[in-house]
Structure formats: structure tokens, C-alpha cells
Amino acid sequence: MPPSSVLVPTLLVCSIVCCLYPILLSSPHPTFHRSAISRELDSFVTQKLNLTALYPPEEPLPNPPLSDGHDTFSACLLVMDDNHRLIEWLAYHYHVLPLRYLVVAVDPRSKTTPTSILNRWREQGMYILEWSDRDFWKRKSPLRDIPDDAELQVKRDRHRGRQKYFYRQCLIHLKEENRTWVSLHDSDEYMVYNHAGGDKFREWEDKMKDRHSRSVHSKEVRIEPSKTPPTTAEEGAMIKYIRQEQEAGLEFYQSPCIGIPRLTFSAVETSTSITKGLAPEIASSFDLEQFDTLRWRKHAPRNDFVKNALGKVMIDVSRVDMKNTPMFRSLHRPIQSICPAPWHNDWSSGIRINHYLGSWESYSFRDDARRGFERSREQWEFKSTSSAVQDDDNVTPWLNGFVESQGLPKASSLLHNIGLPKHYRNEKDHRWNLLPDKLAKIMETDVTIANDNKMVAFDAFVREKYRNSSLRR
Known part of the structure; x- marks a missing residue:
């Protein structure tokens, strides 16, 4: 039997994960499941800013x-x-x-x-x-x-x-x-x-x-x-x-x-x-x-x-x-x-x-x-990689x-x-996910990238991201 000094924090962390898991499963943004749990545990072991x-x-x-x-x-x-x-x-x-x-x-x-x-x-x-x-x-x-x-x-x-x-x-x-x-x-x-x-x-x-x-x-x-x-x-x-x-x-x-x-x-x-x-x-x-x-x-x-x-x-x-x-x-x-x-x-x-x-x-x-619209987690991810050429x-x-x-x-x-x-994590970054109506509208369309229009390219990025995540589930 492990000592109580080890058992109590362990049970507390497990409780956090168990409480989060059903919420994450119902999230409209499935690709964030693992990272969301990781961030919650990060905030548990780090000081509040x-x-x-x-x-x-x-x-x-x-x-x-x-x-x-x-x-x-x-x-x-x-x-x-x-x-x-x-x-x-x-x-x-x-x-x-x-x-x-x-x-x-x-x-x-x-x-x-x-x-x-x-x-x-x-x-x-x-x-x-x-x-x-x-x-x-x-x-x-x-x-x-x-x-x-x-x-x-x-x-x-x-x-x-x-x-x-x-x-x-x-x-x-x-x-x-x-x-x-x-x-x-x-x-x-x-x-x-x-x-x-x-x-x-x-x-x-x-x-x-x-x-x-x-x-x-x-x-x-x-x-x-x-x-x-x-x-x-x-x-x-x-x-x-x-x-x-x-x-x-x-x-x-x-x-x-x-x-x-x-x-x-x-x-x-x-x-x-x-x-x-x-x-x-x-x-x-x-x-x-x-x-x-x-x-x-x-x-x-x-x-x-x-x-x-x-x-x-x-x-x-x-x-x-x-x-x-x-x-x-x-x-x-x-x-x-x-x-x-x-x-x-x-x-x-x-x-x-x-x-x-x-x-x-x-x-x-x-x-x-x-x-949740012009500035979102998805926008940041899209810009993070599409602007890395030179x-x-x-x-x-x-x-x-x-x-x-x-x-x-x-x-x-x-x-x-x-x-x-270095320890800082945004505790409310789920609020930065694309708004549900915006995400639904993007997922319902299927415009191919015939040019380098910003919104067309971003929408295609979002569709690929969430369709791939659905296939992996």
C-alpha cells in the first residue's frame, strides 16, 4: 500500500482526468482531447500566473x-x-x-x-x-x-x-x-x-x-x-x-x-x-x-x-x-x-x-x-505552418x-x-476554438483551393483537420 502522501495527489490527478474525459469526448474539437488533458494537468502542477x-x-x-x-x-x-x-x-x-x-x-x-x-x-x-x-x-x-x-x-x-x-x-x-x-x-x-x-x-x-x-x-x-x-x-x-x-x-x-x-x-x-x-x-x-x-x-x-x-x-x-x-x-x-x-x-x-x-x-x-472567429486556435495553427517557408x-x-x-x-x-x-498555460484556451456555427458552416462546404485566397485556404485547412480527426476516432 503506497503512503498517503503519494496516494492523495495521485487520486486527485485521476479525479481531474475522470471529470475532464466526458467533457472532452463531447467537445466539437476532437483533436484537442489529448492536449486539453495535458494542459489541465500542467495547470495543476504549476503556479497560477x-x-x-x-x-x-x-x-x-x-x-x-x-x-x-x-x-x-x-x-x-x-x-x-x-x-x-x-x-x-x-x-x-x-x-x-x-x-x-x-x-x-x-x-x-x-x-x-x-x-x-x-x-x-x-x-x-x-x-x-x-x-x-x-x-x-x-x-x-x-x-x-x-x-x-x-x-x-x-x-x-x-x-x-x-x-x-x-x-x-x-x-x-x-x-x-x-x-x-x-x-x-x-x-x-x-x-x-x-x-x-x-x-x-x-x-x-x-x-x-x-x-x-x-x-x-x-x-x-x-x-x-x-x-x-x-x-x-x-x-x-x-x-x-x-x-x-x-x-x-x-x-x-x-x-x-x-x-x-x-x-x-x-x-x-x-x-x-x-x-x-x-x-x-x-x-x-x-x-x-x-x-x-x-x-x-x-x-x-x-x-x-x-x-x-x-x-x-x-x-x-x-x-x-x-x-x-x-x-x-x-x-x-x-x-x-x-x-x-x-x-x-x-x-x-x-x-x-x-x-x-x-x-x-x-x-x-x-x-x-x-x-473564436478571426482569432482562434485553428487560425493560429494554420498560420503557424503556412508561414514557414524561408x-x-x-x-x-x-x-x-x-x-x-x-x-x-x-x-x-x-x-x-x-x-x-515558462510555466504559463492558458487555462481557458478552449474559448479560443472556432465558434460552433462558424465551424459547422466551414464543414458543410467543400470549396477546392483554386487560388491563394486566405479564407479558402483556411477553410480547407479546417476541413482536413477535423475530418482526419474523425477518421482517427
Whole structure:
């Protein structure tokens, strides 16, 4: 007879499994049976994530004196429970751009506050404003709370409308503050020099040379930098590089609104040995797998607007009459009179944005209004593998450069608590499964993939996934 100290926990675990099993059998998502049990047992043996301990509430520290607006970047950023990503995002853009003025709007539904993280960077010389809705919502009628059970379209419209108002007011403010270049990308996106190498890239480049030699594409000229772009290890080099290329007359950099293509990075893991090899000098000082920019190296094909989605922009507000711009209709082309159409050609772009899907825990961490529809477990699985075609390490040198410029003690302090704790599992991730009516509609149709349409490809992925799981049962 085993001792009671062993028997009681064993019986408790067995009880958990027995209670879960009938629920899982009736689940409309059979492929999650085993993983759901695994996650429940994980949550039994690991600590519950204490958000208050991770990100303690703080009052904002006083801002430092304003830095020069000509040789630094500014940014407008919307956040909602993004702290695990915000730490890396701030360090990277502080070092590479250099980012010195940030306006942050925190979603009122957010369960965490970013202030404790932002205070680190105020002490580093970054000027940071934390806005609430009343700071940018200038209409007479206030923003009203939307109930949790509101229709998806209502939630989506609120989210996108709020984004447009925030970005416009943020740009107006930065214009008044005599800033110049402003980035408008998210906390899972990183601006990087667009000069990749490797066999897969060379294959793509040869193909593009042939394609762009034809008359129909003759206007899409391969960008030729006046000088070799720096690496991300070089501190504060991007603004200098942009100024240099403007003076050299490169067309890409002349507009006050530059369109930037995105490149989606999948959730296909990089081996630990490769990850450590990307920053060997500091591999023993940091858990490099906590960095999105080092952990995820495989991306979707360039110029595939289905997998990479539409591009983003950066705007030089010193050259734009912001107060007289019309309301933004699209975040991908906020000012139609000066911003290009959002299908930005990678071939002719000197800068790009790396967009990281991230791990499942990171993807599902916040309570997204699109959960169960546009953002679901199935969407994450589909994007995880369909965006893993080529490798790219352009972004990775930044961490070595950051540690070298800051020193290891300061860099470690600024990067403290980066990523989600390794023990974290989403205890409610069943809520991210496709909504039953959405799944039923997909399963009832049988459209073959005659093109690369995103929804057609995703629907086919879902049908194969659940039909195969039914056959295995």
C-alpha cells in the first residue's frame, strides 16, 4: 500500500482526468482531447500566473527632458495586456531606431498596466505619455462600454474605430511637439532593414529579377541603397540611414508617408543550439527563447499579401498638415493623399516590418474581441505552418548591440521579465476554438483551393483537420 502522501495527489490527478474525459469526448474539437488533458494537468502542477506580481501597479515617473525630434523616432502604440511583448519591443526600438518619444493608449479592458515597464524607459531618457480614451476621443458623445455578449461585428467596429481616432490624435500631438518620423506598428511588429541573404532569398531574388524585367513590372525597380545598410546591432542607426538615403535621392525615402511591407514569422520553433548561436556572447546571460526576434526565424514568402497581410506606414509629421487631414479610413493607408496603396512591394522597399505570430500562449494571452472567429486556435495553427517557408536573421544582431551599449547589468534590468513565464498555460484556451456555427458552416462546404485566397485556404485547412480527426476516432 503506497503512503498517503503519494496516494492523495495521485487520486486527485485521476479525479481531474475522470471529470475532464466526458467533457472532452463531447467537445466539437476532437483533436484537442489529448492536449486539453495535458494542459489541465500542467495547470495543476504549476503556479497560477500572478499578473500583479509580474507587473505591479505604479505611478508614472516624471518624463525626462525632450530629446531632439530630428534625429530620433517617435511612435504611437495601442496596447492591451501586451506587457510580455512590450519589454522586447521597447528595448529593440530604443536601440535600433532610436525611439525616444512614445504615446501609449491602454485598452480599458486590459487586465494589466504597462506603467512599471514604461518607467524603466523614462529613466533611460524616453519621453512617454500614457493616454486613456478621453485623451484622444474628441467627439461629443463619449465611448460607451460594450457588453461582453455583443456581436462580433460590433466589437470589431469599436476596436478599429478606436484605433483610427487614436492614431490621428497621436500624430496631431506629435506634430505639435515638433517631431519628425513616427512609426505606427504594433507590439508584435519590428522595423528592420530589408536586406536579407541565404539560399532561399537568393532563389526568390533571381525569380523576382526575371519577373521584374518584363514590361508589366518594369516600374517596380529593385531598390539599390546608396551604401550598405547597417545591421540592427548599430545603435540608433535607422534614422541616420533614412536621412542618408533621402539625401542620396532614393525614391523610396522621399515621401512624408512611407509604405512598409510586412513579413509574417511563423510559430515553427528554432532549435536551442541555433538560437544560442545567434547571440553566443550573451547566451549564458539570457534565456534567448524568451525573445520573439531570436526564437522565430521562419517566415512566409515575400510579397505574399495573403500570408503577410497589408503593409504599415511611417509618417514624417513635420511635413504634413495633420489638423486638416480627413478622418483615417484605413490604418494601412491613413492619409490617402500622401500614403501609397498598402500592397508594398518587398522588391522596392528599403525597410520592412517583421510580424511575429508568437507561441500559442502569447497569441491567446489577451481577451481579444475576435476570439473564436478571426482569432482562434485553428487560425493560429494554420498560420503557424503556412508561414514557414524561408529563414531570416536580419533582426537578430540587435541584442548583442543592445547589451554592448547598455552594459550587461543595465540591459538585464531593462529586459527583466521578458516574455511569459515558462510555466504559463492558458487555462481557458478552449474559448479560443472556432465558434460552433462558424465551424459547422466551414464543414458543410467543400470549396477546392483554386487560388491563394486566405479564407479558402483556411477553410480547407479546417476541413482536413477535423475530418482526419474523425477518421482517427
